[in-house]
Amino acid sequence: xxxxxxxxxxxxxxxxxxxxxxxxxxxxxxxxxxxxxxxxxxxxxxxxxxxxxxxxxxxxxxxxxxxxxxxxxxxxxxxxxxxxxxxxxxxxxxxxxxxxxxxxxxxxxxxxxxxxxxxxxxxxxxxxxxxxxxxxxxxxxxxxxxxxxxxxxxxxxxxxxxxxxxxxxxxxxxxxxxxxxxxxxxxxxxxxxxxxxxxxxxxxxxxxxxxxxxxxxxxxxxxxxxxxxxxxxxxxxxxxxxxxxxxxxxxxxxxxxxxxxxxxxxxxxxxxxxxxxxxxxxxxxxx
Numbered sequence: 001x002x003x004x005x006x007x008x009x010x011x012x013x014x015x016x017x018x019x020x021x022x023x024x025x026x027x028x029x030x031x032x033x034x035x036x037x038x039x040x041x042x043x044x045x046x047x048x049x050x051x052x053x054x055x056x057x058x059x060x061x062x063x064x065x066x067x068x069x070x071x072x073x074x075x076x077x078x079x080x081x082x083x084x085x086x087x088x089x090x091x092x093x094x095x096x097x098x099x100x101x102x103x104x105x106x107x108x109x110x111x112x113x114x115x116x117x118x119x120x121x122x123x124x125x126x127x128x129x130x131x132x133x134x135x136x137x138x139x140x141x142x143x144x145x146x147x148x149x150x151x152x153x154x155x156x157x158x159x160x161x162x163x164x165x166x167x168x169x170x171x172x173x174x175x176x177x178x179x180x181x182x183x184x185x186x187x188x189x190x191x192x193x194x195x196x197x198x199x200x201x202x203x204x205x206x207x208x209x210x211x212x213x214x215x216x217x218x219x220x221x222x223x224x225x226x227x228x229x230x231x232x233x234x235x236x237x238x239x240x241x242x243x244x245x246x247x248x249x250x251x252x253x254x255x256x257x258x259x260x261x262x263x264x265x266x267x268x269x270x271x272x273x274x275x276x277x278x279x280x281x282x283x284x285x286x287x
Contacts, residue, residue, distance in 0.1 A: 006143060008089035010113065010126065010152070010159075017123050018116035019091070021143075024160060025110065030217060080145070091161060093137040093152065102136070102151065106164045113152070113159040123159065130154040192250035199257040 006021035034043040047056045064072030091113075115123035130136065130153060137152035141161065149164040220230050 004114075005111075006089075008091065008141075009119075010091045010093065010123075010139075012093035012126070012137060015122055015126075016090075017119040017126065019113045019119065019123070019159075020116070021161065022112040022114060024112050028211065028214060030214060088142060091139045091141045091150065091152070093139045095138050096130075096133070096135045097138055098134060099136050099153065100134075102164075103170075105170055106167075107151070108163045108165055110160050110162045113161050126152075127154045127157070127159050130159075186247075188247055189250065192247055192254065196250055196254050196257065199254060 002022050004020035004022055008019065008021075010017040010019055035041060036043060047058075047061065048054070049056050063075045065075065066072055113123075126137075139150045139152055139161070141148050141150050141163075149166060150161045151164055152159055152161050154160075223230050
């Protein structure tokens with residue numbers, strides 16, 4: 001049974017909905033230990049002071065913020081307690097906005113919100129209003145000792161709270177070199193690219209996509225454990241397309257897609273499957 005990581009309430013206006021918060025993500029990342037090449041012994045890390053060279057016990061360690069070279073402001077536990085936001089055990093919606101207004105780069109980690117029994121009707125009401133309006137609730141929530149910005153949205157029968165980055169955490173791309181908005185794009189290039197996209201358009205089913213790196217790595221581990229030769233390596237990286245032959249490459253790509261049957265008919269057959277995709281979301285606001 002899933003374990004709730006937080007319990008509290010959704011508040012908007014005078015409406016209070018008691019809920020529990022559950023993680024919506026289950027990571028499958030492989031974890032490895034560092035071992036000694038010669039005898040497979042585990043590598044241990046010790047806490048050693050850079051000044052006296054002695055091992056340091058956890059009880060003798062404090063946190064310090066560096067304000068200059070080798071100069072620190074030492075912080076005590078009660079200092080952090082004073083700066084911690086008040087844990088109100090609530091998700092306070094401060095405004096409702098159109099989903100299209102939110103830059104996708106702001107989204108971080110999603111959580112499911114499950115209603116308590118006495119809040120199920122109000123929960124369903126908020127969910128349906130959000131679905132019909134195409135809006136999300138922008139809220140503040142304190143998890144552990146940190147305040148987060150979150151977006152509440154309808155997802156199937158559930159309400160999802162998606163934690164967001166603060167605006168000043170997003171790195172502006174001003175130092176990067178991007179081509180002009182339109183650049184020097186020819187009509188034929190645009191037409192061929194649009195046709196290629198049309199032939200590759202389909203209904204998105206996330207279950208059709210697997211973590212190939214993880215599967216290949218597990219296969220290699222299983223082969224090594226069984227004393228079998230390792231599977232062959234990955235293919236070589238592709239060479240970037242030359243600007244001069246871009247149209248020819250697009251034509252060849254289009255021909256290959258049509259030959260493979262990835263056309264409008266195939267897309268329609270895929271559309272007929274039971275859809276598991278989420279509602280349209282995270283569209284960046286038009287400039």
